[in-house]
Amino acid sequence: MNFIPTKFIGLILFVFFLIFNLSCTKDSDLFKEAVSEDIEKNIGDSSSSEGNDGLTLLTKTFVPVQDAYVQDGQGYDVDIIRIENGRRKSYLTFDLSEVNGPIEDAKLVLTVSQDAGYGTFEAYEGSDTDWTEETLNQSNAPQENLLLGSTIVYDGESYFQIDLNANDLIGDLTNIVLIQRDGNDIAVASRENVADVVPKLTLTYLGTPENGDQNAEENTDNNDNSGSDDSNNNDGGSSGDDSNNNDGGSGDDSNTGGNSDRTGDTNYFVRVDGDNSNDGLTEATAFRTIQRAVDHAEPGDIVWVKAGNYGGATVFSRRNGTASKPIRIIGYQNAPNDIVSDVFSTYTREDFNSDGEVLPNNIMPLIQTDRGSDNDPDPGDNAFTINHDYIWIENFMGQYNDMTVRASGTKGLTLINIVSNETGNWDPTNPQWNDPVTYAESTGGNLSGHGLRLSNCDEMLVKNCIVFNAGHVGIDLISSDNNTLENNTVVVTKDGNPTDYHQTLWSSDNNVVRNFVSIRKTGVSHQSRAYAIKCDSNNNLIEGGYAENLRFQCYFNSDDNVFKDITLISTTGQINEGGVQIFGDSNRNAFINFKMYNSGGIMFLGSNYSECESRVSFAPTAGSNNLFINPVIKNIHPWHGGFIEFMFLGPDGDDAGTNYVIGGTFDGAPYLFKQDRPVENIILINTSINNVTDGFKTSRDNNTSYSFNATYDHVNFHNVAFSIPSGTNVTTLNPGFNNPMTDDYTLSSNSQLIGIGVNASSISNLSAIDHNNNPRPSSSGWSIGAFEN
Numbered sequence: 001m002n003f004i005p006t007k008f009i010g011l012i013l014f015v016f017f018l019i020f021n022l023s024c025t026k027d028s029d030l031f032k033e034a035v036s037e038d039i040e041k042n043i044g045d046s047s048s049s050e051g052n053d054g055l056t057l058l059t060k061t062f063v064p065v066q067d068a069y070v071q072d073g074q075g076y077d078v079d080i081i082r083i084e085n086g087r088r089k090s091y092l093t094f095d096l097s098e099v100n101g102p103i104e105d106a107k108l109v110l111t112v113s114q115d116a117g118y119g120t121f122e123a124y125e126g127s128d129t130d131w132t133e134e135t136l137n138q139s140n141a142p143q144e145n146l147l148l149g150s151t152i153v154y155d156g157e158s159y160f161q162i163d164l165n166a167n168d169l170i171g172d173l174t175n176i177v178l179i180q181r182d183g184n185d186i187a188v189a190s191r192e193n194v195a196d197v198v199p200k201l202t203l204t205y206l207g208t209p210e211n212g213d214q215n216a217e218e219n220t221d222n223n224d225n226s227g228s229d230d231s232n233n234n235d236g237g238s239s240g241d242d243s244n245n246n247d248g249g250s251g252d253d254s255n256t257g258g259n260s261d262r263t264g265d266t267n268y269f270v271r272v273d274g275d276n277s278n279d280g281l282t283e284a285t286a287f288r289t290i291q292r293a294v295d296h297a298e299p300g301d302i303v304w305v306k307a308g309n310y311g312g313a314t315v316f317s318r319r320n321g322t323a324s325k326p327i328r329i330i331g332y333q334n335a336p337n338d339i340v341s342d343v344f345s346t347y348t349r350e351d352f353n354s355d356g357e358v359l360p361n362n363i364m365p366l367i368q369t370d371r372g373s374d375n376d377p378d379p380g381d382n383a384f385t386i387n388h389d390y391i392w393i394e395n396f397m398g399q400y401n402d403m404t405v406r407a408s409g410t411k412g413l414t415l416i417n418i419v420s421n422e423t424g425n426w427d428p429t430n431p432q433w434n435d436p437v438t439y440a441e442s443t444g445g446n447l448s449g450h451g452l453r454l455s456n457c458d459e460m461l462v463k464n465c466i467v468f469n470a471g472h473v474g475i476d477l478i479s480s481d482n483n484t485l486e487n488n489t490v491v492v493t494k495d496g497n498p499t500d501y502h503q504t505l506w507s508s509d510n511n512v513v514r515n516f517v518s519i520r521k522t523g524v525s526h527q528s529r530a531y532a533i534k535c536d537s538n539n540n541l542i543e544g545g546y547a548e549n550l551r552f553q554c555y556f557n558s559d560d561n562v563f564k565d566i567t568l569i570s571t572t573g574q575i576n577e578g579g580v581q582i583f584g585d586s587n588r589n590a591f592i593n594f595k596m597y598n599s600g601g602i603m604f605l606g607s608n609y610s611e612c613e614s615r616v617s618f619a620p621t622a623g624s625n626n627l628f629i630n631p632v633i634k635n636i637h638p639w640h641g642g643f644i645e646f647m648f649l650g651p652d653g654d655d656a657g658t659n660y661v662i663g664g665t666f667d668g669a670p671y672l673f674k675q676d677r678p679v680e681n682i683i684l685i686n687t688s689i690n691n692v693t694d695g696f697k698t699s700r701d702n703n704t705s706y707s708f709n710a711t712y713d714h715v716n717f718h719n720v721a722f723s724i725p726s727g728t729n730v731t732t733l734n735p736g737f738n739n740p741m742t743d744d745y746t747l748s749s750n751s752q753l754i755g756i757g758v759n760a761s762s763i764s765n766l767s768a769i770d771h772n773n774n775p776r777p778s779s780s781g782w783s784i785g786a787f788e789n
Helices: 005-021 026-047 290-296 349-354
Strands: 056-062 066-071 074-076 080-083 088-095 103-111 118-126 144-153 159-164 173-184 186-189 200-207 267-270 302-306 327-332 365-368 382-386 391-399 403-408 414-423 450-455 461-463 466-470 473-478 484-486 489-492 501-506 512-520 529-534 541-548 551-555 562-569 580-583 590-599 602-605 627-629 632-636 642-646 658-662 665-675 681-698 710-720 737-739 744-747
Touching: 066 080, 080 088, 080 173, 103 186, 118 159, 118 186, 144 173, 144 403, 173 186, 267 290, 290 302, 290 327, 349 489, 382 391, 391 403, 403 414, 414 450, 466 473, 489 501, 501 512, 512 529, 529 541, 551 562, 580 590, 632 642, 642 681
Parallel strands: 267 302, 302 327, 327 391, 365 391, 382 403, 391 414, 403 450, 414 461, 414 466, 450 473, 461 484, 466 489, 473 501, 484 512, 489 512, 501 529, 512 541, 529 551, 541 562, 551 580, 562 590, 580 602, 590 627, 590 632, 602 642, 627 658, 632 665, 642 665, 658 681, 665 681, 681 710
Antiparallel strands: 056 200, 066 074, 066 088, 080 186, 088 173, 103 159, 103 200, 118 144, 118 173, 144 159, 450 466, 737 744
16 A cells, blocks of 8 residues: 555544544544554554655754753743753753654653762653743643653663653654653753754654655664564564464463453454554454553553563553553463463573573564664663552563563552563673673672562562562662562572572561562672661561572661571582671561572671662661571581671761561681671570580781670580680580481480470560571470470
């Protein structure tokens, strides 16, 4: 079908008069959508036709005709515009009247000027008002209508780009509102600045150069990520005909079927061989792009997306669902409801290994960015960007993106069975590549990229997700409260500084995490964290967890958290693995029933830096009144040395506070304690200490002697090569473990430690269970060690 300009203009006029005369009911909206779909079909046909009356893809860059910002209600027109969460918004007007055809691509580039910042920045279509640079204020500023795009800006970047949804841009005068969701405020050059740094909006559109801009460049790199054949193709290519790629899968029938009763108020369907001019209401009339269906979906609707490679187009949420009627976007393999994850993801570590560490496209829908020859996706190249409430996303894969899911400012988000691989910068020419101690603040390495980055999100459910090889963080909660995370896994298999933090709670309160798994493959250089609870994160519960070759951290004013039933194991023999670190004035945290094997043990640190920006002041002390209840610690790494270490991090002279170990079982270490800072008091109660070479070592770096106090209350020492310290009921009995060679530290029936301990419930009621969650005391009384008989 040839595209005829007069026909296209006629259709546009028809839509205009139709909208002008019809009321804004849902029926009329659907009718308008049907007409606009017909127009899109004409446009789509023209882009691939030789006879399109001279239309071609053109690229033109526009600068604002006016720009200014509002701060505290007052408008400012200077050579910068400022953006700050809750205080400053910037407004730009572009004259797009020269665009004489449909827009295919849109990018807004802004140059940082005077005040570098970071965080999440969003661009909205602004309402039409009569503002000017001279008259702008809070009352006449354009209001945010439709989200056009968003991006994350990292500290130190000189410019950033926001990819805009081209379908939502129209010609003539267009207002864009810039806001910040989180982070630190930023200033960018305005149109009054020097020419090479002014805001630039670059559009690619179908038009005629003779009627538009004579300098517009023809776009010769028109790659449609969803238009090529990907039959049985798992090599990360683009997608198209999926007629042969949905009959395989993992072959595990236990992961499919069952939940056939789910249906939406309206069901929309998406397939890689669909067509956006369809109505999307059946599989036979499916849409081609996920975004097309999401644009239609209302609360209570389901968007069903069939397995296949959908390219790198970010899916943006469009409107809120409700608590009883979320907007659901659900992937399937062959038929709706055929993928159901019960416990953990349906896609496993074993599947990933079998697939050569490349996600396939025939198991569930795959959104995969073309990250270029440098293996570095652009900021904002996300699979999903969510800014609305009660959105439900289930059974999706994301690969080579900047982030697989980026959500901010939402309530009631549900993420189930999301699979992510290789987010962030994987360019091996980066400085500090494979440096085991690269910090997040560094500009080198590849510390960018998240599997799931969830900021200012409350009342979420994140369940059965698995993240492979995230550049910076696997699953990251930032300023997010009252959420539930269950059965989520983060795995690192590749070298190159991957996944500095596997899972985090950052300035987040009242969250419940159950059954997390974090794995760092043997041989990976970078030292990482299994879970980091930091920056004023309080009253969280983490219950059930397993981590290999990683450490567990609680720091920077994070108080009153409970961590329970967690195993930390080192298989590599490297430092900073298998242990717990607590520092930065974090208080009253309870670590219950930890196993730490081949580990760094319990480490109290200070801090001589802060990564929490303005939220937490400098906090050099470790913290006080932290409880370690029923820990089992076996085989301390020689570099760490002690079951309990008071590390040097932080200025000399800062106190490590008063902290408790209750019901511990320790076996195998060079030292009981290693000290490089003052210790107010470490109190050991009902603890069994075995096979230790020396009781105490101080000062790793010099001969400085620090004050130290330890209290021993019902502590048993066995096979230790140092003088037994004095205390209350200190004994030297054979503990009578059942089989310590197989890590069985339960007490045999004839153990002399049964019933000779002390009631520790006056310290904490949490001590009234043993390591296996059996009640204390037993019929014989309180026992020494982690287990009752």
